[in-house]
Amino acid sequence: MVGLQNAVNNWPLAVAPDWPGNVWWHWVVFTLIIIVFFLFSVIMFIYMERRVLGKMQARIGPNRVGPFGLLQAIADAVKVLTKENITPTNADKIVFWLAPAVVFAPVLMVFAVVPFANGAVLADLNIGILFMVAIGSLSTVGVFMAGWSSNNKYSMLGAMRMVAAVISYEMPIILSVAAIIVLTGSMSLNDIVLGQQNYPYLLLQPLGFFLVFVAGCAEINRSPFDLMEADSEIVAGFHTEYSGMKFAMFYLGEYGEAVVMSTIIATLFLGGWQGPFLPPAIWLIGKIFFVFFIMIWTRTTLPRVRIDQLMALAWKFLFPLALINLFATGIEVLAFPDGIPWYFIPVNFAIGIVLVLLWSRLYKVGWGRVEIE
Amino acid sequence: MTLHTEPFVLNMGPVHPSTHGVFRMRLTLDGEVVKDLEPVYGYLHRGIEKLAEERTYLGVIPLTDRLDYLGSMSNNFGYCLAVEKLACIPVPERAEYIRVIVAELQRLAAHLISVGSFLNDAGAYFTPFLYMFRERERIVDLLEMVSGQRLLYNYMRPGGVSQDLPAEFIPAMQKLLPQMAAYMEEYENLLKENEILYARAKGVGILTRETAISIGASGPVLRASGVKWDIRRADPYSIYNRFDFEIPTGIQGDCYDRYRVRVEEMKQSLRILEQAYKQIPAGPYRTETPLVIRPPVGEAYAHVEAPTGDLGFYLVSDGGIAPYRCHVRAPSLMNLTALRDMVVGWKIQDTILTFGSIAITMGEVDR
Numbered sequence: 001m002v003g004l005q006n007a008v009n010n011w012p013l014a015v016a017p018d019w020p021g022n023v024w025w026h027w028v029v030f031t032l033i034i035i036v037f038f039l040f041s042v043i044m045f046i047y048m049e050r051r052v053l054g055k056m057q058a059r060i061g062p063n064r065v066g067p068f069g070l071l072q073a074i075a076d077a078v079k080v081l082t083k084e085n086i087t088p089t090n091a092d093k094i095v096f097w098l099a100p101a102v103v104f105a106p107v108l109m110v111f112a113v114v115p116f117a118n119g120a121v122l123a124d125l126n127i128g129i130l131f132m133v134a135i136g137s138l139s140t141v142g143v144f145m146a147g148w149s150s151n152n153k154y155s156m157l158g159a160m161r162m163v164a165a166v167i168s169y170e171m172p173i174i175l176s177v178a179a180i181i182v183l184t185g186s187m188s189l190n191d192i193v194l195g196q197q198n199y200p201y202l203l204l205q206p207l208g209f210f211l212v213f214v215a216g217c218a219e220i221n222r223s224p225f226d227l228m229e230a231d232s233e234i235v236a237g238f239h240t241e242y243s244g245m246k247f248a249m250f251y252l253g254e255y256g257e258a259v260v261m262s263t264i265i266a267t268l269f270l271g272g273w274q275g276p277f278l279p280p281a282i283w284l285i286g287k288i289f290f291v292f293f294i295m296i297w298t299r300t301t302l303p304r305v306r307i308d309q310l311m312a313l314a315w316k317f318l319f320p321l322a323l324i325n326l327f328a329t330g331i332e333v334l335a336f337p338d339g340i341p342w343y344f345i346p347v348n349f350a351i352g353i354v355l356v357l358l359w360s361r362l363y364k365v366g367w368g369r370v371e372i373e
Numbered sequence: 374m375t376l377h378t379e380p381f382v383l384n385m386g387p388v389h390p391s392t393h394g395v396f397r398m399r400l401t402l403d404g405e406v407v408k409d410l411e412p413v414y415g416y417l418h419r420g421i422e423k424l425a426e427e428r429t430y431l432g433v434i435p436l437t438d439r440l441d442y443l444g445s446m447s448n449n450f451g452y453c454l455a456v457e458k459l460a461c462i463p464v465p466e467r468a469e470y471i472r473v474i475v476a477e478l479q480r481l482a483a484h485l486i487s488v489g490s491f492l493n494d495a496g497a498y499f500t501p502f503l504y505m506f507r508e509r510e511r512i513v514d515l516l517e518m519v520s521g522q523r524l525l526y527n528y529m530r531p532g533g534v535s536q537d538l539p540a541e542f543i544p545a546m547q548k549l550l551p552q553m554a555a556y557m558e559e560y561e562n563l564l565k566e567n568e569i570l571y572a573r574a575k576g577v578g579i580l581t582r583e584t585a586i587s588i589g590a591s592g593p594v595l596r597a598s599g600v601k602w603d604i605r606r607a608d609p610y611s612i613y614n615r616f617d618f619e620i621p622t623g624i625q626g627d628c629y630d631r632y633r634v635r636v637e638e639m640k641q642s643l644r645i646l647e648q649a650y651k652q653i654p655a656g657p658y659r660t661e662t663p664l665v666i667r668p669p670v671g672e673a674y675a676h677v678e679a680p681t682g683d684l685g686f687y688l689v690s691d692g693g694i695a696p697y698r699c700h701v702r703a704p705s706l707m708n709l710t711a712l713r714d715m716v717v718g719w720k721i722q723d724t725i726l727t728f729g730s731i732a733i734t735m736g737e738v739d740r
Contacts, residue, residue, distance in 0.1 A: 056500065057500050153381065154383075157405070161405075224569055226498075235390060300500045301563070303492065303496045303564075303570050304573075308720070309573075
């Protein structure tokens with residue numbers, strides 16, 4: 001009881017460097033905070049996406065429920081809860097029911113290693129970033145379970161595309177992240193954020209940022225790589241047959257992945273919680289939403305690529321560039337072991353731009369016609 | 374070791390987000406690659422040609438509205454031309470101008486939807502679609518001003534149009550035309566040289582010049598294949614030979630060319646409109662005709678350049694109050710026949726894109 005009393009009295013200071021401490025219920029409270037934060041940001045992401053899409057598409061967007069339509073996502077959730085849960089007759093029932101949970105759970109787990117302030121992290125794993133990438137790609141299993149078990153051809157096609165894309169796009173992400181690890185010398189996310197004291201890694205790793213952003217968009221199904229659930233082609237991809245709360249789980253999971261990817265980018269490249277004046281957590285949240293805003297922007301602007309072009313982009317464009325980026329970073333770190341001087345910022349930008357421009361001239365997307373005998 | 378694989382059949386449609394109505398494709402797929410395509414249509418058959426035999430010549434006009442419901446004015450136009458030929462009804466000068474103006478506005482509106490939905494099929498999540506609907510709204514406002522309707526106008530009559538242009542029509546159009554030009558500029562900047570659109574649409578779904586001619590394709594689909602064939606020039610009707618405009622053509626007949634041809638055609642329509650409203654004379658807007666027209670025994674065929682292509686009406690009269698036979702040459706149907714040749718060997722996504730680039734209206738295909 002005394003501990004609880006202290007915590008209540010001191011909660012404004014709770015986001016202190018060594019928090020959470022070693023008391024067991026600190027962990028419970030922090031876990032709860034993270035879950036609430038996660039659900040809240042998912043709801044805000046959905047709202048923001050619909051609203052910004054509306055503004056960009058010369059329409060209004062949701063504005064009826066609550067002030068500025070802020071409660072729209074909650075109203076939708078209530079509606080979805082009252083819907084009938086339909087299981088197709090020939091579906092593989094157990095897998096069909098498990099799939100939404102398998103998609104949703106890993107997304108939540110990623111937040112265990114995200115620092116919200118210096119040290120304010122549920123589990124300061126020394127392999128934090130590895131955990132993040134590994135767990136983050138687990139939900140693919142759920143997607144494939146959903147696509148396979150619903151016994152629907154559209155679902156199957158969507159799931160196949162998803163698996164192919166995610167496996168391919170893991171490579172450039174991991175290689176770009178490896179460059180960050182080389183730069184920091186640590187895999188702990190807390191150390192990575194602390195390493196961005198002077199300037200965010202966006203400035204030291206512009207090419208890496210670009211690669212992670214593009215590959216990240218592809219991995220979480222954001223346009224122009226959203227062909228796993230391309231609404232104009234394969235209806236809704238892997239969750240065509242889902243309804244009710246099971247569908248809502250996919251929906252939450254999908255936006256949860258967007259939160260995760262935005263968080264990864266904000267933490268690795270934009271300095272995480274670091275920033276002047278405002279509290280650290282606010283900085284982190286602001287950066288997450290900023291990254292997501294760019295994703296919405298690309299979604300409204302660009303048409304969708306084709307599946308073979310998607311694969312070609314991963315293996316012929318992003319993958320070699322990520323390798324070169326890792327190599328260049330290694331050389332820079334070897335040359336300046338005490339930290340890379342500021343005048344390398346324009347050099348890095350120049351290298352990145354030249355490489356991207358050159359490479360886009362070098363490789364060409366084939367027209368993709370297959371001769372049928 | 375080789376894996377045992379077998380093709381599977383995917384029934385795409387009749388209820389599917391991008392089949393533009395109730396079209397159905399039976400796709401035989403090898404993974405993502407389309408091995409065979411069998412189009413199935415007829416889900417929207419309403420028997421319009423048969424219904425026309427039971428109505429007076431005037432009563433058929435609302436039926437023609439419902440053929441290509443995105444190009445009602447052009448349908449009215451074609452039908453009225455055929456009736457005028459059959460019954461030898463003259464058309465006053467002013468009515469000709471009004472007809473050309475509304476038909477070109479209609480072409481703009483229809484092409485806006487075609488291009489918008491094509492880009493939507495390409496995966497540009499509704500943005501171009503909604504932008505183009507915003508502009509189409511302005512055009513539909515104009516057409517509502519003259520006819521009182523927003524989709525199925527029922528505006529033209531044998532011998533002219535049902536009512537004169539209202540006084541505020543010409544100023545409103547004068548205001549719209551430069552704005553439309555600015556809008557077109559906006560789309561061009563956004564998508565004309567978009568790298569992803571290039572990769573997706575260039576070289577995809579090629580309809581060769583020879584195939585296009587042999588299947589009787591027409592409209593933007595034919596012109597994208599490099600054939601300079603536009604009924605407005607090839608077999609001039611109404612007063613189109615008085616206007617100065619060009620016929621844009623494509624190079625190789627791929628999806629991108631069809632998209633470009635539509636956009637360029639919109640610009641040419643703007644040019645025609647610019648000239649038309651300046652020349653429009655005063656005078657009667659309709660030749661007085663009896664409510665029940667009894668054309669002499671005979672037959673007549675008239676065709677117009679509708680947004681989808683060469684839309685023809687063949688009327689046979691037995692001297693009675695209703696057509697003995699009314700046949701519609703539906704350009705959408707003709708253009709659709711090439712779909713299989715265009716998509717076999719491409720992927721599912723290309724099928725959708727190619728289908729979108731033909732821009733059919735199911736109302737016209739099934740009639």
